[in-house]
Amino acid sequence: MLDLRRRAFDVVAAAVTNAPAPGKEPEPVNVLAIVLFMLTLITAGAGFILFDYAFQVVKILTIVEDLPSDYDLAPAYEPDAEVESEGENGSPPTYRDDEHEDTEEVPTTPKVAPGLYLGGSPNKYITSSFRQTIRYLRHEAGFFSAWRGFNVNIVYSIAASCANGIFISMFPFPFGKYIAGVLVMVAVSPLSLVHTHVVLAPPTKETWFGRLSRLPFRSIVHTLPAALLVAVTGQLTYALPDIMVKAFVPQLAFDTPPPPSNDNPYQSMLTPLQCLAIYSVFLACHVFLFIPAMIILYRVQASVYAPTEEAIIPFERTGPQTVVRAWTSYTLEGKKRLLRLYVRVMPLVWLAAFTVGTVLFFELRWVMGDKGRALDVILHQWLRNQHGRAP
Template identity: 30%
Template sequence: MTLSTQLLRRGIEAAHDVHGLLSAKEGGHGQPGDDEPPQVPALAALVFFVTGMLIIALLFCIGYTFGHLLPTLCMIESPETAAYVPVDVLEPTDPPAYAATTPKPTQDDGEDDAEVLLVRNKPLTASIRQTILHLRARAGYWSPYRGLSMFLIWNVATGLLVGIIASIFHSRLGVAFAAIVAETALATLHMTWVHIVISEASPKRWYQRIASFKTWPKIAPAVALWATSNQIVHILPMLVCGSFGSLKHMNNPEYEPGRKDLYAVGAQGVMAMFLTVLLFVLLQIPASVTLVRVAASMLPEEDETIVPFDRTFGGKTTPAIIGGQGKIGLVEAWRSFPWASRIRLVKLMIKVALIVMAFWLTFTIVLVAEAHVIFGDKLGEMMKTVHGISRPH
């Protein structure tokens, strides 16, 4: 779960609350079956539906690459060490492709060495464009969507399991508990997705790379921590903001909101977004980094990572092939993630959130404009019909 996903979900919920207030203020729409639905040409409805589906597909692709894949690579990349490189082997560039220079070193016998530069390689994941180009150079044109099959299988299986467990409960907290249990139970699928994303292209199919169930006890605590933080970030802001003010009375059929209540809902929505961002930074990022790095520590020895990665985590763990435990602990997984990398990850997520929100705004404008052109004077009636169908009875 990424920051952009959380903000989009929070924005949709806030918009729905405002719309509910406006509907209540207008006195309701009556039952959906009271009036005949407006008649629109089938071709126009089909064009609008296809456009909506294309927008959803594009947002999913953008969210997958920028919101899931790139942050995962950033969480495991270990910046390469600085190196002294002879000047005559570097091609001139503008700006120069180096971070710092060093004076020409001299030997004790008085002879001068060739002029050299101290090159500090910039991490790949510091630039979104550079990361995409690197992936395509190493794993092909479609590499920004690598691991998509495993991602879909993992999420569909999780969704089915959540549905089964959640049928026992009838509350939001019950569904959250079901999600935590389901994610933890399918921890090996989550770990397999991480392995596919961070490793070089492999001839194996996705199902051939699913980790053995014997690895479940090693990865389950990290997934449980991640799933719990995910639910806290999603639920806690709405529980807090929905416990007072106008949102507290939204389900009361006798509640008659006024203009000031609309402003109150807007303010509570902003507060919910602020809490979401705060909890995301304080809980979700550390939990996500911990999960990814613990999973990366169990990457099979025959697989090479597609970005620079220190398997020993600075000497804090020993690979299983030489008698070590073969994984890093939860605390060390986070501590071994240096502050420079943490800042780089936060910057990346801010960029991703802005990109997703910009695309979301653009697609919304396109969809609204198309709705006006296609439905014309019947747009209001269509919105009433859709609202009546979607309202709970």
């Protein structure tokens, strides 16, 4: 695949930089096509980034949300109360906890899980669906709450990139990049911990750096085993397919020039069956290794969330959890909610990516004009490699 990508870029570069044939006028630049291509690229890129981050926020909340034993599953206000959205004289609706406001008696009614009234059903979780979670976040914390913690996520990415450059230089041998990747994720784990806490916290004027500065050192140390588990499973998810590629395609195939043009120039590349095997191993590692490790990490990080602080969703506050306890305490209902989230959202993401990729392909052909036929050559050769012939 690396060879195909390299040769594809070579063909495009050669087509774009080729001088016009003698006696032929150079083709004018299509400004409209270039502007449209750049607008599509920037809009689609920004859209995918924002959606991917919103999905990450919803995923964290879905994994962490529990209904503690001292919470009542009934709606936040009495459904049979004869009030619509306001009480008498425009006053807010009467909540069950309000009836104890003027008494010294400690209420015996269990605490009410916030936001459950949005579902309209007493047994519905806040994170029952992607759309409902976004509605709840906007209701509780404003329109931009779906991207809460985006600033600390940017800092996390920059810090991880810098640390990765340092650690890779320390391990220049083959597969040293995977050791570096493990060390990077452990090194920046405090930022990951702060990010999870920012996602769980209600709206506040405190910055992420202020939260990081008051984070107890013991909380960081407690989450390190879970961070290490995610780092190892994450690197293993990419290392196994990499080993398979090197086993299927000798390194010599990436270095030697292609055979004559009348032969298949990509005959040394992976066959469809080999591609399927590699993708199957990657998918299996991601589903059965990385996602469980990610669940453990988020639940361990949530367990060290300060008990004195409010949270935007209900979850058990039983104190710091171990790796084993974080996994065993994750209920079957929670796993079902997470599975529904992936099953409902990921097909839409794949469809959107395919649509945008197709639009960009034809826009790029338009930008390149006559030289755009080079893209047809690349597609023809790729199909020939995959199916033995091109349609």
